[in-house]
Amino acid sequence: MSSSAIQLSSAAASSSFLSPSTFTTREPSASLRRRSPGICLCVASPPSEKTAYKTKVARNENMAKLQAGYLFPEIARRRSAHLLKYPDAQVLSLGIGDTTEPIPDVITSAMAKRAYALSMVEGYSGYGAEQGDKNLRAAIASTYYRDLGIEETDIFVSDGAKCDISRLQVLFGSNAKIAVQDPSYPAYVDSSVIMGQTGLYQKDIQKYGNIEYMRCTPDNGFFPDLSSISQTDVIFFCSPNNPTGSVASRDQLTRLVQFAKDNGSIIVYDSAYAMYISDDSPQSIFEIPGAKEVAIETSSFSKYAGFTGVRLGWTVVPKELLFSDGFPVAKDFNRIVCTCFNGASNIAQAGGLACLSPEGLKAMGDVVKFYKENAEIIVDTFTSLGFDVYGGRNAPYVWVHFPGRSSWDVFAEILEKAHMVTTPGSGFGPGGEGFVRVSAFGHRENVLEAAKRLKQLYK
Numbered sequence: 001m002s003s004s005a006i007q008l009s010s011a012a013a014s015s016s017f018l019s020p021s022t023f024t025t026r027e028p029s030a031s032l033r034r035r036s037p038g039i040c041l042c043v044a045s046p047p048s049e050k051t052a053y054k055t056k057v058a059r060n061e062n063m064a065k066l067q068a069g070y071l072f073p074e075i076a077r078r079r080s081a082h083l084l085k086y087p088d089a090q091v092l093s094l095g096i097g098d099t100t101e102p103i104p105d106v107i108t109s110a111m112a113k114r115a116y117a118l119s120m121v122e123g124y125s126g127y128g129a130e131q132g133d134k135n136l137r138a139a140i141a142s143t144y145y146r147d148l149g150i151e152e153t154d155i156f157v158s159d160g161a162k163c164d165i166s167r168l169q170v171l172f173g174s175n176a177k178i179a180v181q182d183p184s185y186p187a188y189v190d191s192s193v194i195m196g197q198t199g200l201y202q203k204d205i206q207k208y209g210n211i212e213y214m215r216c217t218p219d220n221g222f223f224p225d226l227s228s229i230s231q232t233d234v235i236f237f238c239s240p241n242n243p244t245g246s247v248a249s250r251d252q253l254t255r256l257v258q259f260a261k262d263n264g265s266i267i268v269y270d271s272a273y274a275m276y277i278s279d280d281s282p283q284s285i286f287e288i289p290g291a292k293e294v295a296i297e298t299s300s301f302s303k304y305a306g307f308t309g310v311r312l313g314w315t316v317v318p319k320e321l322l323f324s325d326g327f328p329v330a331k332d333f334n335r336i337v338c339t340c341f342n343g344a345s346n347i348a349q350a351g352g353l354a355c356l357s358p359e360g361l362k363a364m365g366d367v368v369k370f371y372k373e374n375a376e377i378i379v380d381t382f383t384s385l386g387f388d389v390y391g392g393r394n395a396p397y398v399w400v401h402f403p404g405r406s407s408w409d410v411f412a413e414i415l416e417k418a419h420m421v422t423t424p425g426s427g428f429g430p431g432g433e434g435f436v437r438v439s440a441f442g443h444r445e446n447v448l449e450a451a452k453r454l455k456q457l458y459k
């Protein structure tokens with residue numbers, strides 16, 4: 001199974017609270033029941049010695065560097081093992097950051113209309129522009145980058161931010177060195193490993209060689225001490241942050257842009273949660289003067305409109321951004337997009353245009369508000385229990401501190417005793433040790449039930 005298939009199945013597994021699915025069924029299938037509890041075959045495990053035939057193709061040595069499976073498949077494995085042990089448990093998932101609420105119908109009706117039009121000669125269209133529909137690019141530029149000097153032609157519409165992160169890594173190539181926030185969204189590190197940019201994984205420090213890990217903790221306000229960070233080609237920076245839920249201030253981002261300029265680095269700014277910001281923190285890196293010369297921004301409709309399954313995002317590559325030889329980065333990215341991608345689905349793009357209509361923006365705002373209310377319930381619950389809690393105010397993630405404890409142990413404790421799935425902080429990098437991430441994506445009744453169970457567990 002490909003890694004994307006693995007992720008898809010794990011996402012599906014945890015996308016619906018209490019509802020049956022391949023992994024989460026309350027009544028496990030006969031085949032699940034037959035396996036002994038705890039023996040959960042990892043989909044990424046090497047094949048058994050009994051495999052009859054082997055090709056002569058050597059395994060990509062960079063793939064072999066990756067640590068045993070991506071974080072979420074591991075969580076899904078533990079969840080299914082838990083269900084084997086407690087077949088009647090109503091497992092609540094506050095783990096993977098997948099959305100749960102339906103897509104507003106002002107958006108689905110536009111997609112339905114576009115889909116239907118495809119069945120008529122006048123409405124049919126095939127391949128579109130690889131960079132995306134002109135009207136959608138213009139709408140993204142005017143909605144999210146008004147007055148920031150970003151133009152329609154700087155926008156590349158895509159099938160999601162995660163896919164763009166990998167395409168950006170192809171753009172930078174295997175000689176690039178990256179920096180990441182520690183903890184951070186795992187796709188930056190894993191795509192770097194796959195590209196061959198890193199050394200081996202060093203178990204003792206839980207880091208890959210040749211990646212600069214920028215520690216982000218409560219002590220530094222979740223913003224790295226830039227004076228201790230060495231120069232890299234690329235700096236991945238995510239705000240509001242997954243997993244810590246922290247948001248970078250204007251002053252911090254100004255320092256980041258200056259740092260990139262001083263070092264000649266390119267920032268890849270991930271703003272997939274920008275609409276969750278309710279204070280005056282920047283929603284785009286391009287709000288910072290000079291950022292167009294040092295930054296790319298990637299973003300997504302996934303967490304605003306419930307498009308995790310529909311798949312639609314975008315990446316902004318300003319024409320002012322140049323490589324060391326003066327060649328425009330956007331021209332090379334355009335070449336990558338035209339080679340590795342054939343444009344986002346025309347149906348999804350019709351949905352994207354509807355998202356950016358006045359009604360669509362209002363509907364997305366309501367979706368975001370709903371998840372933020374969930375986050376507030378989770379923050380209040382942990383705070384009332386005496387925990388130090390971060391995030392949740394400008395982000396759909398709550399970052400809870402369990403000082404001195406292993407985050408996988410806390411994950412196991414909450415699963416065992418409250419039948420609740422969270423995400424162990426160490427899965428996002430060594431800086432996440434001692435924390436768990438609690439996601440605010442969920443139906444309200446399940447978030448309230450989770451609050452009740454947590455109060456019982458930690459009273």
Ligand SMILES: Cc1ncc(COP(=O)(O)O)c(C=O)c1O
Binds near residue numbers: 159163242300301313
């Ligand atoms: C920080 C961050 N970036 C990107 C993504 C992926 O977004 P998309 O669904 O657009 O691929 C996620 C998804 O969880 C995320 O948390």
